[in-house]
Amino acid sequence: MIKIEDLNVRIGQRNILTNINIEIEDGKWTCLVGPNGAGKTTLLKSLLGSQAYSGSIADSGVEVFKNHDRNVAFVPQHPQIPIGMSVSEYVMLGRSKRDGWGNESNKSRNLVADILQVTGLFGMQSQFVSQLSGGEMQRALIARALVQEPTLILLDEPTSALDLHHQIAVLNNIELLKESGVTIISTMHDITLAAMYAEKIVVMHQGKVLLNGTSDFVIHSPELKTAFENRINVFTLDSGRPVIVAKKDLSN
């Protein structure tokens, strides 16, 4: 269990995150939702240790980013694409921490080959990452995260660059991870998709947590609309699955 207590992040004069107190359950998928600027990405960066913060993000009393035994994988929304690097090299980077930089064990090479197959990138391993399409790049990122064999995986808008078909494919890939006991924290714009996959949803608005609970609880909370400034409607399909739709007409 990762406990986030009194987390505050200030950049210049702005409070990006204010008094965040949440608990992330092990082996569950927690999804951070909220409009742009809510502080979702900053929260992920704090978990990684690339963003200075006050308060604590700890697992059994140890700050997550200081625990070097813990493998935290990160799938960025806007990756830096290395010019001239092949797909297999790129995915192999995920093994660096386990094998030590500059070494690959045979186990790693087999694992990378397997994961390339799982993510449908096998056959493209010698292509340059700079030549991949948006969907392929997203899968390469997921593949790199998978070969890290992480205990915690952070995904920043893993589906934002994808069409519906690839969104589902990527989310299914992530769900596979959960089955192997990995804790997942992702940000997502699309609450409907979030509700479909994540067990827990944290709704953020202007650097604060508005709602935090099981997907079912959050989706049916009246406060959900507040987070999105009353611009959404929640419908329930016959199957019982909730659907959140943006409102065009803002009058009511």
Next chain:
Amino acid sequence: MKILKSKGHESVLAPIWNWKITAFAAALLFFVGILAISFGPVSLGFTEIIKTLFGLPGGLTGQDRTLLIDLRLPRALLAALVGAALATSGAVYQTVFRNPLADPYLLGAAAGAGLGATIALTSAGANLYSLLPIFAFFGAILAVLVSFFISGKFFAEPNSLLLSGIAVGSFATAVQTYLQQRNSSSLRPVYSWILGELTVANWQVVTWSSIYILIALIILITVSKQLDGLMLTDEEAYSLGINPNKLRVIAVVAATLATATAVSASGLIGFVGIVVPHLVRGITHRVTNRGLLTIALVGASFLVLADLGARTLLSPAELPIGVITAFVGAPFFLVVLRKKRLVNQ
């Protein structure tokens, strides 16, 4: 993990780096080195050279021995050191600034060294010529420090450092030009220094420059494997277990030390820092910094060979070595640019 079962595809994945390439580069340097010390106005035999170097009986004697030990050998060694320093620093800067066209002089090191050298050459009264390398060295270090200082955020934003390096470089060049205009007699020596020269090579220069360059190269090659993490965003680097800010500081400080030493020992030799890394990456189809040692070895070979050209092409006159490297480097640079455009299309 359930999905992570191994099925054995070992042969399908090409190795990230093949150490045979490094061994080949080392052999190339040895071969080119022997070639370079053998040729000149007086040619020396290969076997005699090797016997002399390894202290075996039947080596060179008399004038030939002096020529080899006191002139050609230190010169080839200096060329190798400078070539390795410039090529390695170039490759490191390209990774750190995520810019394939970055070169070792990017942060104002060249202009700073140029200004330092000009001050040494134009100072009225005192003869500071013998102190020129020291002036150039501190000029280069100072210019880079000022670039760091101005950019403010240090390494948080590589591009702001790059821009402040350009500004500091322009300023130093302006001051240098002003000094030159005031002392027109210095124009020729400053000009020939800027084009780069290895004629000053002697054991003293080789000794002090090898200390700094080897320290810098050892540091860079030690961190080289982790440098691949700097090709990603900082968050990705953190997730892979490296601290990108710390790594950038180590890499840039070491690369600057190597560059400043190279510049102060041999003047401004252009294009090595761009040509050699791209040549190695292009031939091996690998961008990984695991190739850094190979880049150093090829850089050394390239400059030893360029110096051989500088000494022999217009023999007995000497061409400035910077002319040779630019003559090969500039067209190559255009090819890289063109290829890059094709890839991006």
